[in-house]
Amino acid sequence: xxxxxxxxxxxxxxxxxxxxxxxxxxxxxxxxxxxxxxxxxxxxxxxxxxxxxxxxxxxxxxxxxxxxxxxxxxxxxxxxxxxxxxxxxxxxxxxxxxxxxxxxxxxxxxxxxxxxxxxxxxxxxxxxxxxxxxxxxxxxxxxxxxxxxxxxxxxxxxxxxxxxxxxxxxxxxxxxxxxxxxxxxxxxxxxxxxxxxxxxxxxxxxxxxxxxxxxxxxxxxxxxxxxxxxxxxxxxxxxxxxxxxxxxxxxxxxxxxxxxxxxxxxxxxxxxxxxxxxxxxxxxxxxxxxxxxxxxxxxxxxxxxx
Amino acid sequence: xxxxxxxxxxxxxxxxxxxxxxxxxxxxxxxxxxxxxxxxxxxxxxxxxxxxxxxxxxxxxxxxxxxxxxxxxxxxxxxxxxxxxxxxxxxxxxxxxxxxxxxxxxxxxxxxxxxxxxxxxxxxxxxxxxxxxxxxxxxxx
Numbered sequence: 001x002x003x004x005x006x007x008x009x010x011x012x013x014x015x016x017x018x019x020x021x022x023x024x025x026x027x028x029x030x031x032x033x034x035x036x037x038x039x040x041x042x043x044x045x046x047x048x049x050x051x052x053x054x055x056x057x058x059x060x061x062x063x064x065x066x067x068x069x070x071x072x073x074x075x076x077x078x079x080x081x082x083x084x085x086x087x088x089x090x091x092x093x094x095x096x097x098x099x100x101x102x103x104x105x106x107x108x109x110x111x112x113x114x115x116x117x118x119x120x121x122x123x124x125x126x127x128x129x130x131x132x133x134x135x136x137x138x139x140x141x142x143x144x145x146x147x148x149x150x151x152x153x154x155x156x157x158x159x160x161x162x163x164x165x166x167x168x169x170x171x172x173x174x175x176x177x178x179x180x181x182x183x184x185x186x187x188x189x190x191x192x193x194x195x196x197x198x199x200x201x202x203x204x205x206x207x208x209x210x211x212x213x214x215x216x217x218x219x220x221x222x223x224x225x226x227x228x229x230x231x232x233x234x235x236x237x238x239x240x241x242x243x244x245x246x247x248x249x250x251x252x253x254x255x256x257x258x259x260x261x262x263x264x265x266x267x268x269x270x271x272x273x274x275x276x277x278x279x280x281x282x283x284x285x286x287x288x289x290x291x292x293x294x295x296x297x298x299x300x301x302x303x304x305x306x
Numbered sequence: 307x308x309x310x311x312x313x314x315x316x317x318x319x320x321x322x323x324x325x326x327x328x329x330x331x332x333x334x335x336x337x338x339x340x341x342x343x344x345x346x347x348x349x350x351x352x353x354x355x356x357x358x359x360x361x362x363x364x365x366x367x368x369x370x371x372x373x374x375x376x377x378x379x380x381x382x383x384x385x386x387x388x389x390x391x392x393x394x395x396x397x398x399x400x401x402x403x404x405x406x407x408x409x410x411x412x413x414x415x416x417x418x419x420x421x422x423x424x425x426x427x428x429x430x431x432x433x434x435x436x437x438x439x440x441x442x443x444x445x446x447x
Contacts, residue, residue: 032357168357171352171355171356174352174355174356174357174358175352176342176349178348191316192315192316193315194355195316195321196313196314196315196321196355196357197355197356197357198357199357199359215320216320216322219320279317279318279319279320280318281316281317282315282316282319283316284318
């Protein structure tokens with residue numbers, strides 16, 4: 001199947017500042033991709049280049065096979081974009097926002113608009129400017145979903161939402177992907193949400209792609225080992241993929257990226273009393289992976305990528 | 307089906323394994339009977355608000371473990387029961403849980419006998435629940 005999103009060697013500078021460096025990524029249809037990374041790592045910039053709002057400095061991005069810099073109106077109509085921050089005209093009512101948005105699209109499913117509005121407990125006569133953040137997100141989501149886009153790009157849609165509104169957002173995302181050809185790329189800092197709904201995650205750090213894999217693959221690629229010793233643990237040896245090491249009186253906790261049998265053998269060679277791998281939550285794995293400590297030279301990718 | 311699922315995404319147990327554990331527990335507790343159909347992947351995924359592929363994966367692993375079986379075109383059902391844990395698993399998993407229990411007990415300044423009483427009580431409760439749900443099911447025509 002043809003990929004929905006293709007990014008090849010994307011590099012983007014603002015002035016002399018490099019925001020994205022040599023990013024390559026392919027998103028096939030029917031997948032929910034979670035786009036992760038700390039603030040200022042180039043996620044929004046990547047999305048803006050992808051949708052043709054910014055020119056790439058180098059490299060190329062394509063959506064539905066078309067160059068992002070020259071997207072035809074027909075292709076744009078297949079993309080639903082929810083920008084960061086949920087912008088609406090405050091003087092319009094909810095119903096007016098819907099009609100305004102509908103006028104830009106050839107196809108508009110009013111039933112979807114109404115369903116999402118109801119899901120977020122909005123009424124049509126409410127003024128957009130008086131909505132809470134969560135309600136505003138619901139309105140924007142309704143406006144984005146009603147044209148029934150094949151590709152949904154959501155830039156931090158959960159920002160500032162309460163847990164109930166977040167759950168509604170996730171339900172909407174799963175509802176959209178009932179149709180197998182629908183694709184979602186969403187950025188988020190809420191790793192528990194990402195873990196719930198994403199098929200795959202993409203991790204950016206400092207403008208560089210650091211992982212492109214499933215959630216479980218990511219979790220099993222970042223692994224912590226607890227080594228117990230009688231007395232003081234020996235100094236941490238040189239280990240490939242070392243992310244963090246933490247020492248206590250009789251214990252060494254070592255977090256590794258992509259551990260292999262060889263690295264495990266290096267750990268065993270320290271002669272600990274016990275050596276146990278520990279499962280990490282996605283959040284812990286993520287923090288170890290893109291946190292301040294450790295080297296930054298690893299890349300996680302599924303070994304047998306189809 | 308009377309299974310009440312709940313999912314904790316921020317846990318160190320992956321979501322697909324949480325689904326697996328809850329189905330297994332449902333089977334052991336008699337809430338799910340041999341031959342009973344489990345919810346369709348889509349239905350369970352939407353009610354738990356998780357990715358359908360996660361549920362599908364949990365079902366696949368349970369089918370592989372012999373807990374569930376897939377009947378062509380009709381859905382997924384609870385299989386004839388069979389014990390299928392490796393000796394290692396039976397050793398490691400209870401020990402890990404016991405360690406957690408002990409941590410909790412120490413934090414609460416409870417003694418070992420007190421912790422044992424809690425384990426005995428929990429064990430008895432579960433056994434009674436299993437007994438009750440089996441009695442209920444056997445009374446049904």
